[in-house]
Amino acid sequence: MEIKVNRVEGTNNNTNNYKKSSQSYECAFCHKKYDTPEQRMECERECSIKKKENERIHKMEERKQKERAMQLEAENDYKMLKNRCAELNQLIRNHNLKYKDNVRFNTEHNQLVRNNSWNTMDDSFTDFCKDFDNFFFKHNYA
Numbered sequence: 001m002e003i004k005v006n007r008v009e010g011t012n013n014n015t016n017n018y019k020k021s022s023q024s025y026e027c028a029f030c031h032k033k034y035d036t037p038e039q040r041m042e043c044e045r046e047c048s049i050k051k052k053e054n055e056r057i058h059k060m061e062e063r064k065q066k067e068r069a070m071q072l073e074a075e076n077d078y079k080m081l082k083n084r085c086a087e088l089n090q091l092i093r094n095h096n097l098k099y100k101d102n103v104r105f106n107t108e109h110n111q112l113v114r115n116n117s118w119n120t121m122d123d124s125f126t127d128f129c130k131d132f133d134n135f136f137f138k139h140n141y142a
């Protein structure tokens, strides 16, 4: 005991200081030392609340950071899509000029549509196939 008191209190070793230093109660969270277990319990209660609050704030900040990262990613992705659209438009323009074709992007159906004089045969063939499918369907499953 004497050794511990000398280390804690330095050269001052009167009886009062000896009693105080030999009965210290340490907070499990912040490691502050108290004279009574009640003081320590009060500190631990407050430290526990602070710890939980800090954890809550930390989680919230983490979530916000993830959201910001996601927004940035979405922004870059949107730019990429925009560039691809510009590329596609240029390719369609070049195609139409080169082959005297009439291809365009139908925004309503998100697909390419074609309307020129020399692919009408293809269209009628497609219609024929559809009719055939309908006929086949009606006579086999209806």
Ligand SMILES: [Zn+2]
Residues within 6 Å of the ligand: 027, 028, 029, 030, 031, 032, 043, 044, 047
């Ligand atoms: Zn504490």
